[in-house]
Amino acid sequence: MLEVNIKKKLPGFDLEVAFSADSGIMAMLGPSGSGKTMTLQCVAGLTQVDEGYINLNGEVLLDTSRKIDIRPQVRRVGFVFQNYALFPHLTVRDNIAYGIRHLEKAESDGIITRLMENMHIASLGHRFPSQLSAGQQQRVALARAIAPEPRVLLLDEPFSALDAVVKESLEIELLSLQQFYKGIIILVTHNFAEGYRMSSKMAIYESGRIAQCGDKGKIVGSPANLTVAGLMGFKNLLVGTVSQIIGQDLYLEVPGLSLFKIRLPEQMQLAVGMRLTLGIRSEFVRVSAAAEENSLPGVVSGVINEVASTRCFFSAGANLQYTFEAFLPPPADASLKVGSRLNFCFPTEHLVVVGQAGETAQTGSLAG
Numbered sequence: 001m002l003e004v005n006i007k008k009k010l011p012g013f014d015l016e017v018a019f020s021a022d023s024g025i026m027a028m029l030g031p032s033g034s035g036k037t038m039t040l041q042c043v044a045g046l047t048q049v050d051e052g053y054i055n056l057n058g059e060v061l062l063d064t065s066r067k068i069d070i071r072p073q074v075r076r077v078g079f080v081f082q083n084y085a086l087f088p089h090l091t092v093r094d095n096i097a098y099g100i101r102h103l104e105k106a107e108s109d110g111i112i113t114r115l116m117e118n119m120h121i122a123s124l125g126h127r128f129p130s131q132l133s134a135g136q137q138q139r140v141a142l143a144r145a146i147a148p149e150p151r152v153l154l155l156d157e158p159f160s161a162l163d164a165v166v167k168e169s170l171e172i173e174l175l176s177l178q179q180f181y182k183g184i185i186i187l188v189t190h191n192f193a194e195g196y197r198m199s200s201k202m203a204i205y206e207s208g209r210i211a212q213c214g215d216k217g218k219i220v221g222s223p224a225n226l227t228v229a230g231l232m233g234f235k236n237l238l239v240g241t242v243s244q245i246i247g248q249d250l251y252l253e254v255p256g257l258s259l260f261k262i263r264l265p266e267q268m269q270l271a272v273g274m275r276l277t278l279g280i281r282s283e284f285v286r287v288s289a290a291a292e293e294n295s296l297p298g299v300v301s302g303v304i305n306e307v308a309s310t311r312c313f314f315s316a317g318a319n320l321q322y323t324f325e326a327f328l329p330p331p332a333d334a335s336l337k338v339g340s341r342l343n344f345c346f347p348t349e350h351l352v353v354v355g356q357a358g359e360t361a362q363t364g365s366l367a368g
């Protein structure tokens with residue numbers, strides 16, 4: 001297990017984070033400049049920490065109170081950057097061999113051959129990085145990072161420079177890599193869907209802090225605040241006041257809209273009169289012919305045909321002052337065009353409570 005509890009101050013930026021990660025993939029997600037890369041650099045020992053500790057499988061890598069700071073070379077932490085950073089003058093084989101050059105040739109040859117097969121680059125051994133595609137370079141970078149069997153593998157947006165097809169195959173590769181790499185993987189990504197697919201645990205960054213960390217299902221089911229909700233893909237927000245709680249059902253009155261019923265979230269202390277923000281992902285908004293529970297009459301204000309869905313914007317409220325977004329299944333309903341008047345349904349089971357304080361939110365679409 002990796003346990004991190006660190007503080008680092010820079011001009012205009014404070015990093016103060018604590019988290020733990022087990023074997024498997026943990027995704028770090030957060031706005032640009034929120035401290036994800038800096039955290040990885042601290043774990044790798046590439047930048048100095050002002051205060052705190054880092055423990056790995058019971059071994060102390062850093063403890064500022066005891067002046068322990070293990071050198072990066074002996075931490076056994078691997079790093080893969082967005083821009084591959086392969087040695088341009090070395091072949092693929094020699095790049096992968098770099099971190100295990102202290103081993104006997106026969107042993108290192110065996111490791112390299114096995115890794116090249118696993119990463120589907122077996123035929124590229126004699127090529128130089130300039131003779132490889134971006135995806136191939138990233139496979140080599142992964143193989144090079146894994147060769148010395150690091151206990152932690154840090155991946156800083158490893159797929160962001162790749163096109164969608166290559167990215168998808170590398171994602172699959174990374175998931176299957178866990179069959180032979182049993183260490184801890186931390187994956188920094190800007191992409192919620194990628195982070196969600198790849199990980200079991202997520203850490204959501206906000207201004208040098210971790211706003212929420214834990215099981216990805218729990219974060220999606222109960223985002224800690226609006227930043228987390230936005231990063232987890234909740235575009236639609238409803239801000240209102242709890243008007244009734246009947247058994248497991250909670251009713252939220254949203255001014256100018258309607259009364260929304262949701263299932264009472266577990267372990268949340270809610271009372272009548274509290275202000276609350278509900279969120280719903282665009283994928284879960286449905287169109288209904290007739291008014292039903294949690295539905296709103298709305299007017300379609302935009303339709304974008306995606307390959308696998310129809311992205312629809314609609315306005316609701318007495319003055320159509322609120323805009324929401326829905327991803328509806330294709331083929332698009334013929335009635336779904338700008339100006340159509342329809343009922344949009346926010347199913348109870350897909351409404352989640354965002355944090356507990358709704359005062360900073362506004363009903364409608366969350367930008368981004």
Ligand SMILES: Nc1ncnc2c1ncn2[C@@H]1O[C@H](COP(=O)(O)OP(=O)(O)OP(=O)(O)O)[C@@H](O)[C@H]1O
Nearest residue numbers: 010011013030031032033034035036037038039205
């Ligand atoms: N060497 C440095 N000196 C001073 N400030 C730095 C240094 N490196 C990074 N920063 C600042 O620290 C903050 C965190 O940067 P970091 O690269 O960790 O963010 P990030 O979350 O990884 O962002 P991105 O997603 O854009 O990569 C930023 O405000 C950045 O400008």
